[in-house]
Amino acid sequence: MPKSQTKYIDAYVLVVPKDKVAQYKKVAKQGGDLWIKHGALAYKECMGDDLSPDMGGFPYLQFPKMAKAKPDETVWYSFIEYKSKAHRDQVNKKVMKEMEKQHKDKPDHMDDMPFDSKRMAYGGFKVVVSC
Secondary structure: OOHHHOOEEEEEEEEEEHHHHHHHHHHHHHHHHHHHHOOOOEEEEEEOOOOOOOOOOOOOOOHHHHOOOOOOEEEEEEEEEEOOHHHHHHHHHHHHHHHHHHOOOOOOHHHHOOOOHHHOEEEEEEOOOOO
16 A cells, blocks of 8 residues: 555654663664554654754744753654554554563563653544645
8 A cells, every 4th residue: 555545643752862762763663563563554763853943933832842852852753654543443452462462571661661651642643635
């Protein structure tokens, strides 16, 4: 299925301490492999690069401020593409089942993540314009 036919995405915004970027990239790669294995169309992890661009006086909230990022943190925007919301639900069910098996002996595994999960924003989005 061509990317232009993506109908649904899950999106995340989170902050990662700069000294944990390498560790986060490893965790993200494992996550991406897992989502693709279970049917996601694409998985992208994007580290902020130009987060204070000049928009010609247009008022907007910059990602670092929105995410309450500290100077020693990076802002990430990540997304997973699906055929539909139903497809997302099917894929996520499989992913969560596998993750439960992988972490059955460590229910508090989120505490070991290289980011603060309490400062992560997440949501599902229906694609309404695709060029």
